[in-house]
Amino acid sequence: MTASIHHQTHRLSYHWGLVLVLVAGAMWSTTGIGIRLIETATAWQILFYRSLGLVAFLLVFLTYRSSGQPLGVFARSGMAAVVGGIALVAAFVGSVLAIRNTTVANAMFLFASAPFFAALLGWLILKERVRPATWAAIAVAICGIGIMVADAVSAGQLGGNAAAVMSALGFAFFALALRWGRANDMMPVLFYGALFTTLITGAVCLANGDGFSVSMNDGLISLALGVVVLGGGMSIFIVGSRVVPAAELALLAMTEVLLGPFWVFVFLDETAGLLTWIGGAILLSAITLNALSGLKRAPPPSGVR
Numbered sequence: 001m002t003a004s005i006h007h008q009t010h011r012l013s014y015h016w017g018l019v020l021v022l023v024a025g026a027m028w029s030t031t032g033i034g035i036r037l038i039e040t041a042t043a044w045q046i047l048f049y050r051s052l053g054l055v056a057f058l059l060v061f062l063t064y065r066s067s068g069q070p071l072g073v074f075a076r077s078g079m080a081a082v083v084g085g086i087a088l089v090a091a092f093v094g095s096v097l098a099i100r101n102t103t104v105a106n107a108m109f110l111f112a113s114a115p116f117f118a119a120l121l122g123w124l125i126l127k128e129r130v131r132p133a134t135w136a137a138i139a140v141a142i143c144g145i146g147i148m149v150a151d152a153v154s155a156g157q158l159g160g161n162a163a164a165v166m167s168a169l170g171f172a173f174f175a176l177a178l179r180w181g182r183a184n185d186m187m188p189v190l191f192y193g194a195l196f197t198t199l200i201t202g203a204v205c206l207a208n209g210d211g212f213s214v215s216m217n218d219g220l221i222s223l224a225l226g227v228v229v230l231g232g233g234m235s236i237f238i239v240g241s242r243v244v245p246a247a248e249l250a251l252l253a254m255t256e257v258l259l260g261p262f263w264v265f266v267f268l269d270e271t272a273g274l275l276t277w278i279g280g281a282i283l284l285s286a287i288t289l290n291a292l293s294g295l296k297r298a299p300p301p302s303g304v305r
């Protein structure tokens with residue numbers, strides 16, 4: 001089974017890889033509108049059912065891919081996968097709390113700062129070299145983030161911005177854990193993240209009296225956010241990323257950031273303040289310039305790495 005999947009991936013062309021990565025970004029971008037369509041469920045209930053759906057999806061996927069022997073996959077992923085899973089708890093919790101407490105545009109723009117946090121953490125903890133172009137991009141990104149935070153303070157949405165930054169930091173530590181452990185398979189890391197989040201948010205739901213009773217609408221949307229948006233999107237992204245250089249992935253992943261605010265504007269008439277758009281434009285410009293400078297250094301794709 002595994003050999004068959006690897007064979008199919010080897011036959012995947014660069015152009016189809018681009019399409020898959022773009023589709024994954026488009027799928028992730030629906031998170032904001034999905035959460036906005038939740039009627040009465042609390043953020044903790046949404047997180048519980050979304051994570052539960054992701055756990056179920058990944059357990060089936062890993063069992064299928066490993067020919068019925070998922071335990072071996074977890075064993076090979078090592079401690080780095082566990083650490084990465086813990087980091088994903090902050091990423092998952094922060095993302096939902098952010099969208100519930102600020103505009104989708106504000107949250108999405110701040111989520112996009114994760115690669116810069118990862119570069120800083122890699123430099124501080126792993127002693128990885130940071131390119132001069134990336135240092136410049138980080139400085140520009142900080143300006144953009146500062147403008148958005150100032151807008152959030154004036155709009156009374158500072159808590160949502162703080163949650164979005166927590167999510168970005170969680171994803172940065174997740175990326176750091178993968179590099180530290182050289183974990184090539186991301187799925188066990190995602191499984192741990194989803195499992196830990198399910199256990200923690202389930203405990204919170206019991207402790208604060210929310211319980212697990214939600215409407216059919218809220219339950220189905222939350223489960224779909226886990227199974228389809230997170231699980232399906234990540235599976236497609238992983239396949240596509242095998243034939244697309246890392247520098248290009250940073251550009252293509254911006255599909256999520258750009259489409260997320262678009263969906264809620266078109267279908268729910270939700271927009272953000274002027275300073276949020278200015279700060280977001282500065283942040284996205286920094287990401288774009290950093291990725292373009294990386295393309296000059298990246299070798300052309302020549303199949304699966």
